[in-house]
Amino acid sequence: MTASSPHSPAALLARDLRHGFAGSDVLHGVSLEVRSGEVVAVTGPSGSGKSTLLHLLGGLDTPQSGEVWWAGERVDTLSTQARAGRRAGRVGLVFQHHYLLEDLTVAQNVQVPALLAGQDGAARAHDLLARVGLAERGRDLPGVLSGGERQRVAVARALxxxxxxxxxxxxxGSLDRANAERVAALLLDLARQEGAGVLLVTHDDRVAARADRALHLLDGRIGEAVGL
Ligand SMILES: Nc1ncnc2c1ncn2[C@@H]1O[C@H](COP(=O)(O)OP(=O)(O)O)[C@@H](O)[C@H]1O
Ligand SMILES: [Mg+2]
Known part of the structure; x- marks a missing residue:
């Protein structure tokens, strides 16, 4: 499913990414493309390099070789600071542990990426909280929320x-089955509605099955997953 024409640049493009750490090569040439409005799942065994790949794609780390492009702009060649500036506003991140700021309210947490990108974001935060079913919780501190509610805040913040x-x-990953399905559905529905290209690492086959495509990372290389 794509919301863009085949000729517009991919939301996310990686070419021949190679990366490793002292004593271990993790990625041996990973290439992938995610189009606007498309949801791609990445599965793979623990330690196969899924998080390493996501860090490279999000510009949190620089690949040893290969290219990363966001919406037609190459970003792996930028300085860390320049890349952080590009990331603000263009790339939304959701982690297993949602890293909410405990001293800010729920609404302020959702607003933070917008403020960092030089936008106000208050109305958008309000709208997103309503869409994840937390319209009444904006003034609460994260500490009073359940795990599933916190993850829904993290989804709103990423968008x-x-x-x-x-x-x-x-x-x-840290949620029970019912909450996991709910949060995944929310993330995917919202991202599709907004035309974002989504790359989702998961070891949950039911979550992967909700994606438009699933890729499997094994031995540092990526292939199309079968059987989903
Ligand atoms: N910062 C790091 N320093 C050294 N080794 C790392 C670092 N991050 C990941 N690794 C190693 O790279 C491999 C892949 O890790 P990771 O990307 O976290 O896998 P996954 O997310 O698929 O479980 C593992 O062997 C891990 O120990
Ligand atoms: Mg990981």
């Missing part, structure tokens, strides 16, 4: 700036 790219690293 605060209407990013072209959403990267999610096992966003439902």
């Amino acid at each position: 605060a700036t209407r990013p072209a790219v959403v990267l999610a690293d096992e966003p439902t």
Whole structure:
């Protein structure tokens, strides 16, 4: 499913990414493309490099070789600071542990990426909280929310700036089955409605089955997953 024409640049493009750490090569040439409005799942065994890949795609780390492009702009060659500036507003991140700021209210947490991108974001935060079913919780501190509610706040926050790219690293990994399905459905529905390209790391086959395509990372290489 794509919301863009085949000729517009991919929301996210990786070419031949190679990366490793002292003593271990993790990625041996990973290429992938996510189009606007498309949801792609990435599965793979623990330690196969899924988080490493997501960090490279999100510009949180620089690949040893290869290219990363966001909406037609190459970003792996930028300085860390320049890339952080590009990321603000263009890339939304959701992690397994949602890293909410405990001293800010729920609404302020959702607003933070917009403020960092130089937008106000208050009305958008309000709208997103309503869409994840937390309209009444904006003034609460995160500490009083359940795990599933906190993850829904993290999903809203990732979409605060209407990013072209959403990267999610096992966003439902700490939730029970019912909440995991609910949060995954919310993330995917919202991102599709907004035309974001989504890359979602998951080891949950039911979550992966909700994606338009599933890729499997094994031995540092990526292939189309079968059987989903
Ligand atoms: N910052 C790091 N320093 C050294 N080794 C790392 C670092 N991050 C990940 N690794 C190693 O890279 C491999 C892949 O890790 P990771 O990307 O976290 O896998 P996954 O998310 O698929 O479980 C593992 O062997 C891990 O120990
Ligand atoms: Mg991981």
